Amino acid sequence: MELTPAFVVINLALLFYTIGVWAERLAGRLKGWHLAFFWLGIVCDTWGTGAMFEMAGGMTFDIHGVSGLLAILLMFVHAAWASWVLWKKDERLIVSFHRFSVAVWLIWLIPYFSPVFFGMG
Numbered sequence: 001m002e003l004t005p006a007f008v009v010i011n012l013a014l015l016f017y018t019i020g021v022w023a024e025r026l027a028g029r030l031k032g033w034h035l036a037f038f039w040l041g042i043v044c045d046t047w048g049t050g051a052m053f054e055m056a057g058g059m060t061f062d063i064h065g066v067s068g069l070l071a072i073l074l075m076f077v078h079a080a081w082a083s084w085v086l087w088k089k090d091e092r093l094i095v096s097f098h099r100f101s102v103a104v105w106l107i108w109l110i111p112y113f114s115p116v117f118f119g120m121g
Helices: 003-027 033-057 064-088 091-096 099-116
Strands: none
Touching: 003 033, 003 064, 003 099, 033 064, 064 099
16 A cells, blocks of 8 residues: 555644644534534544554554554543533533643644654555
8 A cells, every 4th residue: 555645634633633622612602514624524534544554554662653543542431422522402511611622632643754854654
């Protein structure tokens, strides 16, 4: 498998997730379209990560592999919790959810940028 498709999909994950997180932060409240971008981000990240696992012959137990797995799990928890918050219409959480979003986004950047810092690829 060629690296380019996986690279494109991972970059789409960055684009979607960043739009969702920072639009929510700037709006000051969680909205349905932010949630859609969270889910698009996790779908692309999972797809791209799966393609990279295929190329690498499976999970690597280094900073990139472990932080990447943690990031996908956190992204899923984040999107699921955002779904629940919107479904419950919990106003207190709707206006404060961005704190969790930014934290998860920052953690997600670790595996995204780790190949640059650790000379992978």
